[in-house]
Amino acid sequence: MDRLTSQEQPNADAMTEWRQYLHAHAEVGHDLFETSAYVADRLEEMGLDVTRNVGGTGVVARIELGNPGKGPQLGLRADMDALPMQELTGLPHASKNPGAMHACGHDGHSAMLLGAADLIQRRIRSGQITGDGAITFIFQPAEEVGGDDSGAQRMIRDGLFDRFPMTEVYGLHNAPLDEAGVMYFRHGPLLCSSERVEITIHGKQSHGATLHLAKDATLAMASMIVSLNTLVTQDVPPLETGIFNIGEAHSGTTYNVISAEAKIDGCLRVYLPEVAETLRQRIREIVEFSAKTFGCTAEVQIGPGYPAVINDDRLLDYAIDSATRLFGADRVTTESSRITAGEDFSFYQQHAPGAFATIGNGDNGWKDGKHIGPCAVHSPYFDFNDAVLPTGASYWAALVEDRLKAGV
Ligand SMILES: [Zn+2]
Ligand SMILES: [Zn+2]
Known part of the structure; x- marks a missing residue:
């Protein structure tokens, strides 16, 4: 939770509702029709400028402040796709779509970025977030498809960086075997090519x-x-x-x-x-x-496949500083382990420097409606831990505030 209590706070109840709705309506690959419509509707309700159907079912929202070209133009990215597998959690919000399940927590990533969009809007209105720059919220399909036809690639081929100029990009993935709400960073190579x-x-x-x-x-x-x-x-x-x-x-x-x-x-x-x-x-x-x-x-x-995710030192330092300011050094790990999985976030990094972090997701395994302890991603017992949602949204908002304050 945010230690600076005088600020506008993330809306945990709304994020939980959004996350569980997305979980129950899991869709796979590029065919995220219900998911992307739901995400775009929530963003429009917040009063954001929303573009639908970017690269297929991708959704983009953008906020510009002051003279956008003078400041950092930030891209914040969440993935929205589920996996082609059958859910076995037995939870009330379990997937209603047979053979489609949010087993990698992308429902949580989307809900955290939606929560961040809402929080950032409110902090701009209250005068807490100021400066020159732009914030582009990227909600992409098909992170899990592999190869050169991923959601990131389709959105980039549809002109993502031309239509929504970005000078730096940031990504966030949950880490289910790590402590809930702790932020994990690592300089240099983080995720493997595939x-x-x-x-x-x-x-x-x-x-x-x-x-x-x-x-x-x-x-x-x-x-x-x-x-x-x-x-x-x-x-x-x-x-x-x-x-x-x-x-x-x-x-x-x-x-x-x-x-x-x-x-x-x-x-x-x-x-x-x-x-x-x-x-x-x-x-x-x-x-x-x-x-x-x-x-x-x-x-x-x-191939062609996913390149490796290699963090930009300067941007990663900004991300670490914002997380540390917000949560304290004891909730921030700066030398997390490398991950041998792949991530299509690397395609964005071919167009702008980028930094990718993970957020501990703690105990999140469920079987037949009963809690069974920590559970790795891509397991049929995985369910994103909703207690982490405000942490992710606060992190995004603090990063935006600090980057706009620091300037280019
Ligand atoms: Zn995955
Ligand atoms: Zn994933």
Whole structure:
């Protein structure tokens, strides 16, 4: 909670209502028709200037103060999409849409940014937030889709940065295994890049009895899988991070015919672009030479995927200072762990410097309506912890106030 009690406070009851409504009406990917309409309606009720259908179902609201071009033009981003999975929390506000569930807390992210928009409006009216600049509230779909067709990319391709100029962008994700309401920051690389690696091997089919006439795609695939698993030990510098996993491998159609085609589907994750480039090159070499060894040929498709989220030092310092002013140093962690998952926030950072933080979400697991303790994201028992909503909204509002006060 905000320690500075003379200020306008976040509206916790409204945020809880919004969050639980969004949770109950979970939608997936780019098809967030009800979700985005609900978010846009709430923003319009607050009297904000709202643009719907940005990049599909994206919603943008903007506030300009004084001479906007003279000050920092801030982008605050929340994601709105749920996951294609069945909810098992048993809560009264559980998803009404079968096979769609807010298991990553994006309902909470949207509610916190809505609460922030409301709070910032009130603080501008009361004269607490002043200065030159602009605030763009970005509500994006399809953070979870992966690849180059994410919600951030579609909104950017629809002119997000031209239509709503931004000189710095900020993001926030809940961290369910960390203490509720504590803010977590880290300088430099925070979240990994994530690129899909699809390999197709072409061999020559033959009856199993005439194996000498075949070029065995299964054998090439097996050799490739073993060799690809040496990437991390042989090619990643010992103090850096690189992860390569194979999630799927398929070959052949029946037991007594030698397979002419095999497929391997995996994922590459790193923090540093130079490590990514080395690993991409090594994957291509391993695939080519493993295929050749068995008389086969092969193709590799790598990405395009999410780049890594690497925090801008200056903006992260602003974010840390605002959180510390607001909550005290004991509620702010400045050396949080790196996260090996990906986030499409990195696409915004290709257009403006950015800083991404996480907020502890504490005990949030529910099964058959009963509390079961902390629960990781993407679990069918996950429910965003509503006690955290005012913390997130206060953080956004303090950051805006401090940035506008400091100027460019
Ligand atoms: Zn997720
Ligand atoms: Zn998420």
